[in-house]
Amino acid sequence: MDTIRIDTLLEQGDLEAAEHIAGAYSAADPTDVSWEWPRFLMSLAALRTARGDVRAGLSLLRECGHHFDAAGTVNPVICPWRSRAAAAQLALGRHGDARALIEQELDLARNCRIPRALGVALLAAGGVAGGARGLEHLAEAVSLLERTPAHLELARALHEYGSALLRRDDKNGARQALRRGLDIAVRCGASSLAGRLQKRLYDAGGRVGSRGAYGCSLTAGEERVTALAAQGYSNKQIAERLFVSLRTVETHLTGAYRKLRITGRSELVAVLGDISSRGPRDPHAEG
Numbered sequence: 001m002d003t004i005r006i007d008t009l010l011e012q013g014d015l016e017a018a019e020h021i022a023g024a025y026s027a028a029d030p031t032d033v034s035w036e037w038p039r040f041l042m043s044l045a046a047l048r049t050a051r052g053d054v055r056a057g058l059s060l061l062r063e064c065g066h067h068f069d070a071a072g073t074v075n076p077v078i079c080p081w082r083s084r085a086a087a088a089q090l091a092l093g094r095h096g097d098a099r100a101l102i103e104q105e106l107d108l109a110r111n112c113r114i115p116r117a118l119g120v121a122l123l124a125a126g127g128v129a130g131g132a133r134g135l136e137h138l139a140e141a142v143s144l145l146e147r148t149p150a151h152l153e154l155a156r157a158l159h160e161y162g163s164a165l166l167r168r169d170d171k172n173g174a175r176q177a178l179r180r181g182l183d184i185a186v187r188c189g190a191s192s193l194a195g196r197l198q199k200r201l202y203d204a205g206g207r208v209g210s211r212g213a214y215g216c217s218l219t220a221g222e223e224r225v226t227a228l229a230a231q232g233y234s235n236k237q238i239a240e241r242l243f244v245s246l247r248t249v250e251t252h253l254t255g256a257y258r259k260l261r262i263t264g265r266s267e268l269v270a271v272l273g274d275i276s277s278r279g280p281r282d283p284h285a286e287g
Contacts (some may be wrong), residue, residue, distance in 0.1 A: 083124035
């Protein structure tokens with residue numbers, strides 16, 4: 001199913017391949033794939049959002065919701081479009097619209113009594129509510145999802161829960177949640193999510209476990225250097241940021257590349273996920 005392939009590629013951080021599949025699927029006649037079309041719109045919305053076009057993603061989610069409503073499909077297990085649209089509305093600063101959408105999905109999820117559906121709705125509700133109430137939603141989402149086979153959703157919930165704990169300066173709790181989420185994301189092959197979890201774990205003062213999330217043992221120095229390299233910093237910038245010599249940076253990168261069985265920065269980003277939310281990407285980055 002092309003929608004599953006698109007979602008998988010997005011989790012792996014391969015936006016170009018996802019775009020190629022989406023383009024081919026978009027050319028199909030919606031009447032020929034009517035049963036799958038709304039699900040494709042959700043996947044396409046995720047792709048547009050990953051590209052940074054939140055408004056386009058929201059528009060696609062609304063169209064998706066229209067199709068599901070017309071078919072009389074309201075079960076959030078099948079069509080969790082409201083929670084995704086709520087996140088988009090929140091990103092656009094429309095808090096009232098986000099709350100209205102997530103309240104609808106929470107009601108639907110509680111009525112259907114399926115733990116995964118309620119866990120996903122609570123995950124979105126945690127982001128909308130924020131503060132202590134949001135933390136309660138996220139803790140409940142983790143508790144529900146860990147009793148289901150929805151491992152990827154659990155990893156997402158642990159990322160949001162750990163991030164919320166970190167904002168409350170509970171670094172110990174944050175590290176526990178984020179480390180667990182990182183292990184799950186890596187097992188799922190979700191490199192983009194794994195990269196975000198690793199970065200947040202680093203922010204919380206944590207390290208990857210004794211064998212490392214990627215099956216190898218990186219030293220603390222190697223973890224710090226590779227995290228910055230994956231964000232796009234050059235060797236010189238990393239040395240200045242960590243107050244170490246350029247040779248030290250090169251040594252750490254060489255050691256990390258060997259342990260990860262990669263040869264350069266482009267592969268490092270593929271392994272760790274693209275976590276370039278901080279700092280400028282240097283086109284002359286040394287490798």
